[in-house]
Amino acid sequence: MxxxxxxxxxxxxxxxxxxxxxxxxxxxxxLVAVVLxxxxxxxxxxxxxxxxxxxxxxxxxxxxxxxxxxxxIAGAFTMLMISGYIDLSVGSAxxxxxVVYALLAINGVPFLLAFVLTVVVGIGLGxxxxxxxxxxxxxxxxxxxxxxxxxxxxxxxLVEDGVSAIKSGGGLKMPGWFNGYGRSGxxxxxxxxxxxxxxxxxxxxxxxxxxxxGKHAAATGGNPTAAKLSGINTGRVVFLxxxxxxxxxxxxxxxxxxxxxxxxxLSGDGMELTAILVVLLGGTAFSGGEGRVLRSxxxxxxxxxxxxxxxTLVPAYYQTLVIGAALLAAAASNHVITRKGRAE
Amino acid sequence: xxxxxxxxxxxxxxxxxxxxxxxxxxxxxxxxxxxFDIAPGTVHCLVGENGAGKSTLxxxxxxxxxxxxxxxxxxxxxxxxxxxQEARDGGLATLFQELHVxxxxxxxxxxxxxxxxxxxxxxVSSDLDRRVVETLKAIEPSIDPKARVSALSVAQKQIVEIxxxxxxxxxxxxxxxxxxxxxxxxxxxLFGVIRRLxxxxxxxxxISHKLDEIFQLxxxxxVLRDGKHIATQPLSEVDGRSELIxxxxxxxxxxxxEPRTAVTDEVMLSAEGLxxxxxxxxxxxxxxGEIVGFYGLIGAGKTEIxxxxxxxxRVSGEIRFKGAPVAASPKKALAAGIAxxxxxxxxxxxxxxxxxxxxxxxxxxxxxxxxxxxxxxLERDAADDYVRRLNIATSSIDKHTxxxxxxxxxxxxxxxxxxxxxxxxxxxEPTRGVDVGAKTEIYDIIRDLAxxxxxxxxxxxxxxxxxxxxxxxxxxxxxxVQEEITNGPDVDIAHILNVVTGGQGAVQ
Numbered sequence: 001m002x003x004x005x006x007x008x009x010x011x012x013x014x015x016x017x018x019x020x021x022x023x024x025x026x027x028x029x030x031l032v033a034v035v036l037x038x039x040x041x042x043x044x045x046x047x048x049x050x051x052x053x054x055x056x057x058x059x060x061x062x063x064x065x066x067x068x069x070x071x072x073i074a075g076a077f078t079m080l081m082i083s084g085y086i087d088l089s090v091g092s093a094x095x096x097x098x099v100v101y102a103l104l105a106i107n108g109v110p111f112l113l114a115f116v117l118t119v120v121v122g123i124g125l126g127x128x129x130x131x132x133x134x135x136x137x138x139x140x141x142x143x144x145x146x147x148x149x150x151x152x153x154x155x156x157x158l159v160e161d162g163v164s165a166i167k168s169g170g171g172l173k174m175p176g177w178f179n180g181y182g183r184s185g186x187x188x189x190x191x192x193x194x195x196x197x198x199x200x201x202x203x204x205x206x207x208x209x210x211x212x213x214g215k216h217a218a219a220t221g222g223n224p225t226a227a228k229l230s231g232i233n234t235g236r237v238v239f240l241x242x243x244x245x246x247x248x249x250x251x252x253x254x255x256x257x258x259x260x261x262x263x264x265x266l267s268g269d270g271m272e273l274t275a276i277l278v279v280l281l282g283g284t285a286f287s288g289g290e291g292r293v294l295r296s297x298x299x300x301x302x303x304x305x306x307x308x309x310x311x312t313l314v315p316a317y318y319q320t321l322v323i324g325a326a327l328l329a330a331a332a333s334n335h336v337i338t339r340k341g342r343a344e
Numbered sequence: 345x346x347x348x349x350x351x352x353x354x355x356x357x358x359x360x361x362x363x364x365x366x367x368x369x370x371x372x373x374x375x376x377x378x379x380f381d382i383a384p385g386t387v388h389c390l391v392g393e394n395g396a397g398k399s400t401l402x403x404x405x406x407x408x409x410x411x412x413x414x415x416x417x418x419x420x421x422x423x424x425x426x427x428x429q430e431a432r433d434g435g436l437a438t439l440f441q442e443l444h445v446x447x448x449x450x451x452x453x454x455x456x457x458x459x460x461x462x463x464x465x466x467x468v469s470s471d472l473d474r475r476v477v478e479t480l481k482a483i484e485p486s487i488d489p490k491a492r493v494s495a496l497s498v499a500q501k502q503i504v505e506i507x508x509x510x511x512x513x514x515x516x517x518x519x520x521x522x523x524x525x526x527x528x529x530x531x532x533x534l535f536g537v538i539r540r541l542x543x544x545x546x547x548x549x550x551i552s553h554k555l556d557e558i559f560q561l562x563x564x565x566x567v568l569r570d571g572k573h574i575a576t577q578p579l580s581e582v583d584g585r586s587e588l589i590x591x592x593x594x595x596x597x598x599x600x601x602e603p604r605t606a607v608t609d610e611v612m613l614s615a616e617g618l619x620x621x622x623x624x625x626x627x628x629x630x631x632x633g634e635i636v637g638f639y640g641l642i643g644a645g646k647t648e649i650x651x652x653x654x655x656x657x658r659v660s661g662e663i664r665f666k667g668a669p670v671a672a673s674p675k676k677a678l679a680a681g682i683a684x685x686x687x688x689x690x691x692x693x694x695x696x697x698x699x700x701x702x703x704x705x706x707x708x709x710x711x712x713x714x715x716x717x718x719x720x721x722l723e724r725d726a727a728d729d730y731v732r733r734l735n736i737a738t739s740s741i742d743k744h745t746x747x748x749x750x751x752x753x754x755x756x757x758x759x760x761x762x763x764x765x766x767x768x769x770x771x772x773e774p775t776r777g778v779d780v781g782a783k784t785e786i787y788d789i790i791r792d793l794a795x796x797x798x799x800x801x802x803x804x805x806x807x808x809x810x811x812x813x814x815x816x817x818x819x820x821x822x823x824x825v826q827e828e829i830t831n832g833p834d835v836d837i838a839h840i841l842n843v844v845t846g847g848q849g850a851v852q
Contacts, residue, residue: 212462219446219457226444229428230458290448 026333027282027295027302034302038309061189065259067304068182069094069252070274071197071297074282075204076244077275078296079214084221084288085133085238087245088144090275092151093125094268097253099155102166102263105178119250125151126246130239148272155265166263174261182258193255200248204293217241221288277323278303281330299330357420359384359547360405360436360516365414367400370749374400376571377414382564384515387538387548389558389579392568393592394641394805398551401568402518405549406438407431419515437514439522445501447494452477454493455508472511479511480504483537484530499526506534510541517541518549523557524643535561553641555585555845567591589841593807600812601831604794606633607815612799613653613682613768617661622648624824626661630768635790635800637810637831640820640844646803647687648823650770653677653801654684665768678707683766685757687773687803689750693757696746700738701727703745703756707764730759734789751775751782758789769793772803787813811835819843 039055073090080087097118104114125147132143159166168174182193208214219227220234227234249268256267281299284291306326310319358381367375375397382388392398403409405416407425416423418434425431428438445454452473461470477489484503493501502522509517519538523531538548538561552558558565559579565588567574574591582588610632618626623645630636638646652659655672663670665680674684686692695703704727713719727741734755738748745756754774761769771790775783790813794800804810810817811831819827819840826843829835 206466210466212460212465212467215449215453215457215460215467218448218453222446222448223444226446226454227457229432229444231429231432232458289446 027298030281031298031302031305034305034309038305057189061185063304063308064190064194065183066308067300068191068193068197068255068259069268069271070278070300070304071194072200072251072255073245073248073271073275074278074296074300075201075293076241076248078279078282078284078291078293079204079208079217080238080241080245081276081279081284081286082208082221082288082291083217083234083238083241084224085140085241086144086276087126087129087242088141088272089125089129089147089151090144090245090249091268091271091273092148092155093122093246093249094253094256094271095265096125096151096155096158096268097122097250098257098267099158099166099253099263099265101254102174102178102257103158106166106168106172106174106263108175111175111177111181115254118254119247122246122248122250122253123243124246125249126243127239129246130242133242134235134239152265152269159263159265165265165267167261179258179261182255182260193258196251197255200251201293201297208293213237213240218289221285222290273323273327274303277327277330280327286331357384358382358417359419360423360549361417362401362405363415363417365401365404365416366412367397367404367409368412374571375404375411375568378568378571378573379414380566380573380576382516382547382549384547385542385545386563387542387550387561389562389565390549390551390568391553391555391558391565391588391592393807395570396568396592397571398568399520400571402438402520402549402551405431405436405518432512432514435513435515436518437509437512437516438518438520439502439505439509440520443498443501443505445493445504447492449493450489451480451487451491451493451496451504452489454504455480455489455511457508459512476507476511480507482540483507483510484533499530502526503530503534506537510537510546514546516547516549518551520551521553521642522550523552523554531557553845555588555847558588559585569594585842585845585847586838589838589845593837593841601814601833603832604633604635604791604815606795606797608632608634612666614664615649615653615661616663618649618652618659618663619661620648620652620657620659622823623652623659624822626823626825628818628825628828630799630801632767632799633794633797634816635794635802635814637814637817638801638803638820639805639807639810639817639840641805644820644844645823646805646820647772649820650684650772650801650803653768653770654682656684678764678766681765681767682770683707683761683764683768684770685754685761685772685774687776689753689757689776693760694745694753697744699742699744700731700736700748700756701741704730704759704763707760726763730763734759735785749782751778751786754778754782754786755789758786762793766798768799768801770801770803773805774802775804775806775809783809807837807840811837821846 035055077087077090100121101114101118104117109117129144129147132138132147133140181191183191186192187195216227216232216237219230219232220237224234252271253268257263260267278299279291279296280286281302282292282295284296303326306322307319310322360382363379364377365375365379366373366377378397378401390398390401400409404411407427407430418436423434425434431438446457449457455476456472459472461468461472480487480489483506484500487496487500487503493504496504506522522534526534538550541548550558550562562579564576565579565582566576567588569592574594608631611629612632614629616627626645626649628636638649640646648657651657653663655670655674655677658672665682670677670680670682695706701723705723724741730736731738731741736752736755736759738752745753748756774790775786778786790800790802802810802814814831817829817831818825819829821844829840
């Protein structure tokens with residue numbers, strides 16, 4: 001009858017402590033390792049990047065600029081996965097938002113209004129996902145696979161026949177302010193889109209640690225029955241999280257569209273994989289219940305550094321393969337580390 | 345429906361009134377016009393054998409199940425919860441047997457879950473946090489409120505749940521077998537907490553098979569038998585365990601057991617000193633042609649013994665089947681000729697999305713194929729054969745098994761095991777959720793199988809069942825075999841119940 005004793009003693013051993021430490025902080029070591037690795041690389045002039053040491057100031061600014069979309073999505077996506085759900089349509093929602101934003105801008109809608117309207121579209125797209133999953137009780141993977149196709153279809157329809165994206169031409173011209181949001185440095189040489197991503201991430205870190213929504217998301221993912229018995233409306237929690245993912249997908253679409261100066265209906269393709277990768281890399285359990293927004297943010301930085309690093313160092317067709325390998329490594333280490341960190 | 349609560353003899357209005365409550369299942373009336381009152385600030389025990397209707401009654405109280413007829417009142421107000429949440433809003437919290445804690449959150453977060461105080465969606469520290477921590481400290485000071493629940497032992501998790509119910513402001517707390525996972529020291533502590541709850545005016549409805557606990561803790565006891573209300577009286581007026589047991593079993597007429605002639609002396613399976621986390625030095629033998637029962641309450645070790653024989657769990661000790669040791673793996677046990685009919689038939693025994701025809705051969709697909717090719721003709725023949733032999737009521741062998749009644753589903757599981765050509769059948773709760781008619785048929789099948797030279801072990805928490813069909817019965821308590829009895833007309837039922845509830849005669 002010493003069940004209690006044995007289990008608490010197991011906690012005081014050295015090994016579980018090391019495991020817990022690894023679980024909490026390994027992501028930061030990975031980031032440092034990636035940065036060190038990249039800093040050893042030298043390159044010839046390549047597109048946006050400068051000759052010489054890979055990690056000079058301008059290259060870092062470039063990496064962070066192109067990272068804005070995934071950085072802004074990571075927080076909400078982490079919360080959704082903590083609650084045990086998933087959104088595969090996030091890339092299509094981003095594409096559709098990018099197209100909508102570009103369409104509004106090119107038709108003379110002022111910046112702020114275009115921005116707000118696009119975010120409203122994001123709320124709508126998230127609400128559709130929430131409705132399918134919570135009200136119609138369609139399995140999340142299936143429901144968001146359906147909307148992945150639907151949203152992308154709408155984005156493609158919004159672009160005229162014969163052109164690949166919404167851009168200047170045919171009598172219409174992108175306004176001058178259009179690429180300022182995603183490109184022009186406003187502080188430390190970084191654009192507004194990046195700082196919005198930082199602000200959103202901080203908001204989600206606070207919501208997760210101090211917000212009711214954060215606790216309820218963890219309870220929903222950790223033990224849905226207990227959550228319901230505690231009086232938590234788990235359906236509402238999930239619905240709200242889908243809407244938040246929709247909003248961040250819209251913000252990502254705006255950032256990407258502004259950075260590229262066009263509304264590309266394929267610009268969000270593959271974002272769902274990147275988002276899942278980033279969240280898993282950050283140590284969030286695929287089954288839900290636990291995870292940290294901040295670690296996903298760091299995971300996003302790692303992936304973007306690797307992706308951009310690869311773009312400059314190895315042929316582009318290696319990229320998808322390496323992302324797949326990283327996903328495998330993340331899933332495996334996630335499994336091993338969470339097992340080790342946990343007492344029996 | 346009472347407009348004004350009727351006062352009981354002490355003048356205190358009942359905190360809970362149950363009036364003519366009835367619940368029907370297809371073919372069974374699980375709770376039959378039960379009426380009783382519970383006085384505030386008491387520990388009210390609910391006892392009865394398995395199948396007496398306790399859990400159905402509790403499910404109605406907690407809103408998990410709707411009564412077929414009858415009413416409930418809490419503090420004089422009509423009470424008809426549609427779900428557990430409404431029950432809690434009505435002032436009734438429940439400690440379920442399964443744990444309902446969120447492993448990933450801290451103890452304190454679990455205690456305040458769903459009741460968080462917030463401003464603009466952000467948590468603010470409040471009285472509630474202080475109160476839950478104090479409640480927890482009073483119950484189990486060794487649990488750190490900041491610790492993650494996943495790092496706690498099962499017993500500690502349960503204490504967290506108790507603290508949660510205690511601090512939720514409920515006027516009634518139902519505890520369903522709360523001590524099942526607790527050590528003696530923890531049980532003492534729990535009892536202390538329950539007494540303190542009582543002193544603060546909370547009513548506890550306490551359900552336990554352990555009669556000693558009931559005498560130690562309870563003020564009042566309500567006895568149910570066969571879905572009917574037998575008595576509600578102060579425990580001080582109950583003359584010890586034997587009278588309580590008598591009320592529980594009444595003069596139930598057990599299905600008469602007739603000595604069977606097919607029992608041989610040839611030992612089919614022998615087990616020596618089986619021990620693991622739950623089992624304590626369990627030894628027994630099962631002979632060819634014999635039906636052996638393992639009888640005990642929930643948690644006594646029945647399922648664990650079945651799983652150990654089948655190789656699903658690791659145990660120390662030795663198991664020999666037909667004289668040879670058995671390797672600890674279900675696949676090898678099956679190959680040697682041991683089949684298990686698991687307790688959870690829908691989740692562990694059947695492929696509910698497949699038809700009867702497809703279910704029967706799955707444990708022995710080799711017999712269904714020729715030269716590596718599957719012969720559906722053989723499958724159909726086998727299915728037709730078993731549907732006829734076991735009298736499975738179905739319009740077609742192509743019917744999906746999820747559409748069958750509980751009894752017929754169980755027969756399909758039996759057919760599956762028989763088709764595997766096993767010589768030893770392990771039946772874990774073989775008639776749970778099966779209606780009376782199908783029960784009799786299943787008992788006949790079990791007897792026929794044993795008569796045909798197979799050995800059968802029945803693991804059951806229904807005394808009527810083991811005394812109805814088994815030649816010998818092992819009485820289990822606390823993971824150990826307490827006594828072996830040979831079935832016959834003169835078995836002492838009161839003695840058996842005494843032993844399996846941990847009374848005298850039980851090896852402690």
